Amino acid sequence: MLARCSGGALTGLEAVEVSVEVDIAPGLPGLLMVGLADAAVQESRERVRAALRNSGWRTPLTRVIVNLAPADLRKEGPAFDLPIALAVLMASGQLQPERMRAVWSAGELGLDGSLRPIRGAMALALAARRSGARALVVPQANGAEAALVEGLPIWSAESLSQVLALLADPSQAAPQRQRPRPRPRGPALDLADVRGQLHGRRALEIAAAGAHHLLLVGPPGSGKTMLARRLPGLLPPLSRDEALELSQLYSVAGLLERDGGLLQQRPFRAPHHGCSSAALVGGGSVPRPGELALAHHGVLFLDELGEFRRDVLNQLRQPLEEGEIWISRARQRQRFPCAASLVAATNPCPCGWFGDPGRPCRCSTSMRERYWGKLSGPLLDRIDLQVVVRRLDAEDLGRSYRTANGSCGTDSSGSEGNGSESSAVVAGRVAKARRRMQHRNPDGVANSQLTGAGLRRLGQIETEALQLWQQAMQQRGLSARSAERVLRVARTIADLGDQDSVDATAIAEALSFRSFDQCRRAGG
Numbered sequence: 001m002l003a004r005c006s007g008g009a010l011t012g013l014e015a016v017e018v019s020v021e022v023d024i025a026p027g028l029p030g031l032l033m034v035g036l037a038d039a040a041v042q043e044s045r046e047r048v049r050a051a052l053r054n055s056g057w058r059t060p061l062t063r064v065i066v067n068l069a070p071a072d073l074r075k076e077g078p079a080f081d082l083p084i085a086l087a088v089l090m091a092s093g094q095l096q097p098e099r100m101r102a103v104w105s106a107g108e109l110g111l112d113g114s115l116r117p118i119r120g121a122m123a124l125a126l127a128a129r130r131s132g133a134r135a136l137v138v139p140q141a142n143g144a145e146a147a148l149v150e151g152l153p154i155w156s157a158e159s160l161s162q163v164l165a166l167l168a169d170p171s172q173a174a175p176q177r178q179r180p181r182p183r184p185r186g187p188a189l190d191l192a193d194v195r196g197q198l199h200g201r202r203a204l205e206i207a208a209a210g211a212h213h214l215l216l217v218g219p220p221g222s223g224k225t226m227l228a229r230r231l232p233g234l235l236p237p238l239s240r241d242e243a244l245e246l247s248q249l250y251s252v253a254g255l256l257e258r259d260g261g262l263l264q265q266r267p268f269r270a271p272h273h274g275c276s277s278a279a280l281v282g283g284g285s286v287p288r289p290g291e292l293a294l295a296h297h298g299v300l301f302l303d304e305l306g307e308f309r310r311d312v313l314n315q316l317r318q319p320l321e322e323g324e325i326w327i328s329r330a331r332q333r334q335r336f337p338c339a340a341s342l343v344a345a346t347n348p349c350p351c352g353w354f355g356d357p358g359r360p361c362r363c364s365t366s367m368r369e370r371y372w373g374k375l376s377g378p379l380l381d382r383i384d385l386q387v388v389v390r391r392l393d394a395e396d397l398g399r400s401y402r403t404a405n406g407s408c409g410t411d412s413s414g415s416e417g418n419g420s421e422s423s424a425v426v427a428g429r430v431a432k433a434r435r436r437m438q439h440r441n442p443d444g445v446a447n448s449q450l451t452g453a454g455l456r457r458l459g460q461i462e463t464e465a466l467q468l469w470q471q472a473m474q475q476r477g478l479s480a481r482s483a484e485r486v487l488r489v490a491r492t493i494a495d496l497g498d499q500d501s502v503d504a505t506a507i508a509e510a511l512s513f514r515s516f517d518q519c520r521r522a523g524g
């Protein structure tokens with residue numbers, strides 16, 4: 001007898017329907033699996049047999065053929081255990097087909113019939129809803145996650161026996177409690193904690209407003225990491241669609257917290273410089289999103305940029321530009337979104353102290369040149385903002401502490417300009433500038449995405465500003481690419497200033513964010 005039920009296979013961020021067909025035919029006992037199944041799916045033969053037996057069901061004593069269709073799609077992972085077990089029960093007359101009509105299922109079976117969580121329950125729920133399914137059966141641990149997709153009943157269970165009880169009487173299915181959406185917390189890491197560093201703080205604000213990538217150059221302890229970690233808190237809160245997409249991505253990666261509800265915070269990912277290209281851009285025999293995709297809608301922080309392998313960094317180029325990454329496997333290509341802001345940090349030279357007033361640099365000119373040569377690779381081409389940060393002196397740092405008699409906390413110059421503006425205040429300006437940018441740019445693309453023609457069309461630039469820009473190009477020998485970066489940044493500066501046209505002040509400020517180039521020229 002032939003039986004059929006529905007499951008799903010993950011293809012990047014999405015899932016597609018897989019029809020699980022089981023035929024019980026005369027012949028020697030055994031379970032044969034066809035339809036491009038990987039090792040974990042092949043192993044489900046043993047798990048399914050044991051789970052059925054240990055849950056008190058009959059396993060057929062003849063030949064059982066399991067086909068996973070479409071045959072040209074690679075099926076991975078243990079999530080097919082449950083639909084296979086249910087199809088075997090149907091084919092052997094132990095489960096009425098009517099009960100499985102338009103019901104999708106997914107779950108890994110333990111030998112005792114218990115159900116273990118799977119990756120990508122959200123993507124499966126979306127695919128099931130699209131196909132008009134009546135319900136999706138998932139392991140208990142995936143219930144809350146699947147229920148983030150509205151409009152599809154989710155039946156979650158802890159074991160195969162519970163699944164069969166639910167199928168017999170769906171009214172038993174406990175409604176998945178949608179956890180109240182946690183109110184987005186204010187940023188835990190506030191810009192108010194950063195003393196001084198006006199240039200670095202301003203760069204963060206511009207990066208947040210125009211979605212520009214940022215390079216921080218400075219000696220150890222100058223606050224590069226401290227600044228970078230405060231960028232997510234300056235970005236606008238995630239919209240509902242962004243939160244859903246991000247949660248779906250983490251669900252596919254198997255990183256969504258159990259019962260954690262929708263992700264509300266923009267991610268901050270800081271991979272170690274020794275990481276492999278698969279860890280950074282994604283991959284593996286079962287393609288999974290890498291750090292770049294996990295930073296989607298948030299920040300990817302590459303600390304010690306010069307220590308990353310060049311070939312690994314090279315792979316970031318195209319995805320960073322396109323906002324999506326394709327991972328190719330033998331038979332298919334999987335797509336993951338990765339619209340992340342890049343913040344890179346580096347020491348100014350191998351010893352770390354070049355340009356520091358307090359400590360001499362021990363590197364020779366040729367050492368520095370080599371170091372900079374390595375840095376100025378292809379990735380630096382994509383970075384609009386460069387900032388050289390200096391270490392604060394003891395006096396500056398001391399001001400961030402309150403003394404026992406309650407003094408301090410402000411600059412000797414008073415509260416003006418002490419750089420202790422909070423993230424909330426800066427985020428307010430960023431939100432306003434972003435609205436302006438989205439209103440003006442076609443398809444609401446960020447200023448960082450504008451290139452030649454787009455910049456010319458959109459950026460009204462004042463005559464004086466144009467002259468200053470041309471002058472800087474000549475005097476500093478800026479390449480066309482660098483000059484374009486200056487214009488993009490100036491456009492964002494004008495947006496932050498609520499101005500329609502780019503004036504000379506905006507150009508001058510934008511030019512100040514090429515300081516690593518300047519520093520190199522001075523010391524090279």
Ligand SMILES: Nc1ncnc2c1ncn2[C@@H]1O[C@H](COP(=O)(O)OP(=O)(O)O)[C@@H](O)[C@H]1O
Pocket residue numbers: 193194195196197218219220221222223224225226227392397400
């Ligand atoms: N501008 C600053 N304001 C307040 N604290 C600072 C500042 N710069 C550095 N610090 C202190 O120094 C520590 C080291 O800074 P960090 O960001 O790790 O430096 P880097 O990444 O450049 O090596 C921080 O944890 C912080 O306590």
Ligand SMILES: [Mg+2]
Pocket residue numbers: 224225226303
């Ligand atoms: Mg650091």
